[in-house]
Amino acid sequence: MKKTTFLSLKERQEKDWGKWSTYWKLLVECSRPSPNDLNSIGKIINKHISNTPNPVIVILGSTPEYRDLCMAYALQYKARVICVELVKDMYLAMTDLLFSHNNKEEVIFSNWLEMDLPDNSADIVLGDLTEGNIAGEFKAKYLLEIKRILKNNGKYITRQTAYIDKVKANPIINQTDIENILEKYKQEVLSGKLTLRQVGNYLGAKMALESYYKMKGKKISPSVYNKEIDRISKIVKSDPIKIEIIKIMKIVWGPIMDKFWEYYTLDKTIDNFSKHFKNIKYYYSKDYPIAKYTPIFEMQK
Numbered sequence: 001m002k003k004t005t006f007l008s009l010k011e012r013q014e015k016d017w018g019k020w021s022t023y024w025k026l027l028v029e030c031s032r033p034s035p036n037d038l039n040s041i042g043k044i045i046n047k048h049i050s051n052t053p054n055p056v057i058v059i060l061g062s063t064p065e066y067r068d069l070c071m072a073y074a075l076q077y078k079a080r081v082i083c084v085e086l087v088k089d090m091y092l093a094m095t096d097l098l099f100s101h102n103n104k105e106e107v108i109f110s111n112w113l114e115m116d117l118p119d120n121s122a123d124i125v126l127g128d129l130t131e132g133n134i135a136g137e138f139k140a141k142y143l144l145e146i147k148r149i150l151k152n153n154g155k156y157i158t159r160q161t162a163y164i165d166k167v168k169a170n171p172i173i174n175q176t177d178i179e180n181i182l183e184k185y186k187q188e189v190l191s192g193k194l195t196l197r198q199v200g201n202y203l204g205a206k207m208a209l210e211s212y213y214k215m216k217g218k219k220i221s222p223s224v225y226n227k228e229i230d231r232i233s234k235i236v237k238s239d240p241i242k243i244e245i246i247k248i249m250k251i252v253w254g255p256i257m258d259k260f261w262e263y264y265t266l267d268k269t270i271d272n273f274s275k276h277f278k279n280i281k282y283y284y285s286k287d288y289p290i291a292k293y294t295p296i297f298e299m300q301k
Contacts, residue, residue, distance in 0.1 A: 024097055026252050028201045029288035033065045033128060036285035040296050041157055042069055045124055048155050055079045055123040060112055060130045062094040071100040082106045084115050113141050117149045125150060127158035132261030143276045150301040156277060159296050162269040163212055171210035175228040186241045200248025202290060209293045221260045222253055273299055
């Protein structure tokens with residue numbers, strides 16, 4: 001395989017994502033696929049490969065939920081499941097979290113811009129928030145590489161951050177917004193609607209995702225709110241529930257607090273996909289409150 005000049009993704013994964021695997025069990029929906037996400041994706045896959053002899057499914061990365069899902073297709077349809085992962089340690093860490101182990105699962109250690117797979121070889125390519133790790137100047141090459149390995153009429157299915165109008169989003173922008181969302185989360189915990197683990201995760205996810213509106217650009221990071229969180233921590237020090245929410249947020253998001261991702265509006269995302277794929281559809285899950293930013297996209301070569 002030809003050596004790539006694109007190193008930043010691998011460097012970031014070795015630095016940050018290896019740590020994230022340690023915390024995977026702490027993460028909840030949005031940061032990892034939810035039951036609704038998996039249900040929607042599973043329906044698309046099952047419909048597409050049910051009449052295909054020995055289908056091939058390529059997973060970008062090593063997301064354990066996707067690998068558990070694909071275990072069923074390996075058993076039912078004799079699907080060949082291949083993970084394309086940059087870092088061996090990440091793959092091994094995620095393997096330890098699997099509920100079902102597919103002994104025939106394959107892994108290729110390479111980046112997603114130059115995958116060591118033949119042209120027209122995959123029936124399905126699965127991604128989960130993968131594109132945000134690709135720098136803007138490489139996004140077209142990334143999509144072209146997925147298109148290259150897909151068979152004609154093959155499906156690219158990905159959960160992808162895509163932004164809606166700011167008014168509809170009603171994002172957190174300043175310290176007051178964060179104080180208000182903390183109060184909302186506190187009441188949802190007290191009412192039993194959400195758990196402390198969920199709201200701690202959601203606070204970090206909201207800061208990461210909604211920093212898009214604060215920064216007025218396509219790069220996002222929860223670190224944008226570091227000063228606000230420090231000030232709020234002092235203000236709410238007498239409120240044990242809010243302190244616990246912030247504590248959980250820091251435990252979960254701490255290892256990647258300074259990481260940046262790159263995403264676009266929904267229209268721009270669809271436009272980028274349409275340059276390489278056809279029959280683009282998207283779906284929103286309804287089992288977690290931040291799903292409005294992470295639709296599931298289905299498209300065809």
